[in-house]
Amino acid sequence: MKRFFASDFFYDFVRSPVALVSFLIVLFLVLSAVFAGVIAPTNPFDAASLNLMNGFTPPMEPNPFTGDVFWMGTDDQGRDLFSAILYGLRISLFVGAMAVALATVMGVLLGLIAGYMGGWLDNLIMRFADIQMTFPSILVAMLIFGVARGILPPELRDEMAITVLIVSIGLSEWVPFARTVRGSTMVEKEKEYIAAARLIGLNRWQIMMRHILPNVLNPVLVIATITLALAIIAEATLSFLGVGAPRTEPSLGTLIRVGQDFLFSGEWWILLFPACTLLALALSVNLFGDWLRDKLNPRLK
Amino acid sequence: MLQPLLEIKNICVEFKTRGGALKAVDDLSIDVQQGEILGLVGESGAGKSMMGAAILGLIDPPGRLSSGEIWFKGQRIDQNPEPFRGCEISMIFQDPLVSLNPLKKIGDQLVETILRHKRMSRAQAIDRACRGLIEVGIDPERLNAYPHTFSGGMRQRVVIALALASEPSLIIADEPTTALDVSVQAQILKLLKKLCDSRGTSIILITHDMGVISETTDRVGVLYAGRLAEIGITDHVLRSAKHPYTRGLVASTPKIDPDSFGRSLYQIPGSMPKLDAIPTGCAFHPRCTMRTDKCSQERPPMMKDTAACWLLEEME
């Protein structure tokens, strides 16, 4: 740990305004989401605690009927927007992180196998990747989502919505991982330390996992960070289109969809605050990922 | 005494790092005479490639030529090396694979280089290019061939032809034969010697191979940890080296000698210091079997124009 803080990487990190600010924003949002239960004044998902009379209250103004004040106003059903955003952040981040984790594991494994085994297996995996890449990832996610919806019985649909969301986004983002790892694997495979490992009698899986994997993980962190931004936006898009997180467990995307309905009738806050939060999150993750990529790349020379 | 073609005076090449400035070349002075082949020999990390690059200002940041002067034909060139690059002073690098543009025919590359430095019509330039190819031993019919159709040795000949296209007075050859087979290496070295004789071009030959030095160069400079350890006529330096490092280097080079089997090779203990751990005084003293106290305290200057060693002081 101490080596990390003394390293060149940390030195450059604290001297780069972009890296520092974007990282702090992400940290702030993550902590807010994690501690949503403690920070949020109300639980927006508890239907019983909602008071319809609170609906459409503008931010920071007392409600004409109940006199309650809400920092960011309320939506049409009286939900406190501030709380809704905090809980919505949770879902956005959770889905994003889990989807990236799935994409990483799947992509790295497939990349390793394709790169090391070569031959028809490599061909199969890469052609599959090529085909998938010809479709926009949102369409792929929607396709998987739709299929899953079709398979699941109706009672489970809402409950499984989050899981299906994770799976569909994750499955649509594995290709960059696989391609990069495959390339690095093909390079490492030719190096003499792999030949030495074969001379010791290790089988293919042992060589892939013990020797090649640690040496191809370098770019994975950068790809994962950028994919996180994409996953967050993908989830928001799917929810916005109505095929993602439901209203009962809204993510930021769902809130934006709701807010859009009311924008032109004057309740601007229902759209603005969730949208700004999403913007801050996606932008910060993206900027940090970019900085990370630039930092880690020349080092590989 | 004719004025030397190239005079390098007390140059230092420094690299800025977080821990301070590291000297890849430390207060080095050397001359190149007209029409001679000067060898620069040293192991990896000795700074010989750095020196070659410094002459033409080709050092990439964070490195830079931090002090000293470089004079060429009586003109100072270290502040402004660009007009001389590829023109009066050419350079040949180690790997012929990456020295040629794979997308251009060699004839085009030659003609382009010729026209860059001399004013003449395209037809005249093509004629020049053909003669250049003949001079390096390539059939001029291959003017329209692409680099990948040549073998490694042939490619290096094309690179030499390119270097000669501008009729330079000095060629810096940085390990030109290291990547080539032994038989091809012999041919390329013969070619370089022939060119030096016929055209009077001076060559700085940078290498780590003592055998190459012995067969090709007139004089040789031995580098160690960025400093010049010894300089002199090749035969003298190899047969009766004054600096202990040179002696050790010559002794540990394997030779084709049927009697050598069964005997251990002489080995110099230890290894060349890294740039951030250069010893005080003489850089070689920790590995030297004949060191004295003075060696660890003061850096020896070049004694009697041959070797930088305190042991020579007693002989004066």
Add this chain to the structure above:
Amino acid sequence: MSFITAKNLVRRFDLSDPWIVRKLTFRPKKFLTAVNDVSFSVEKGTTYALVGESGSGKSTIAKMAVGLLTPSAGSITLDNHNLNDPNLSPQRQRLMRRRIQMVFQSPYASLNPRWRVGDILKEPIQSFDLIQGTKNQAKRVEELLEQVGLSPSDAKKYPHEFSGGQRQRISIARALSSQPDVIICDEPTSALDVSVQAQVLNLLKSLQKEFSLTYLFITHDLAVVSSVANRIGVLNKGALVEEASPEELFTNPKQDYTRMLLNAAPKML
């Protein structure tokens, strides 16, 4: 008594165009014969050097000797056991593997940059189940490091903390950890500086005496060969053109190619 015998070794590489290209252009399959009917034998405890330029097939023979490539024809036997016998069970094959190890040319690519040196040296011991118990294994690792002139504290370090010559020593230690009978040295000093080369060659010679090792030494450098080899085989484009002791070869070369190589080699003084 021959310890390692290569009999009529052949290795072909298939460089044909893809099937569909061949069908459309009516071209035949293209093969490169890298090794063409090479035979030699090595006595136990001696060093046999294979000398040749690039494309001579010497690296291919080295890889066949150690099991990284299978011969297209011919055989290599170790102590009268055919290394590529298809009847050998995987167990027997592994046992054979242990007896022949290799030291590679590149000090930079031959050690896994993400592993500590101690783990690199421990791996063969664990894989071949030579020593049980972590304490005993750690002691053996220390022993190996000392045998190659490094210190036990180096086990905790990573390869990039060492110089090229030290890395080759680690490679040699790794080869030794399997307790082999034979070590194939594939240009082990070609990437090293002259003074470091001398250290590594001397180390290889002293280890050979101490452990009665047999070396197959691959190189392009005739000068290196003259100080390490008992017997030299000269390869040209996949064929063994001449074979002799260093004395005979250097004073009375019989083939034109050998003479050409001797003439071309840069001579000191």
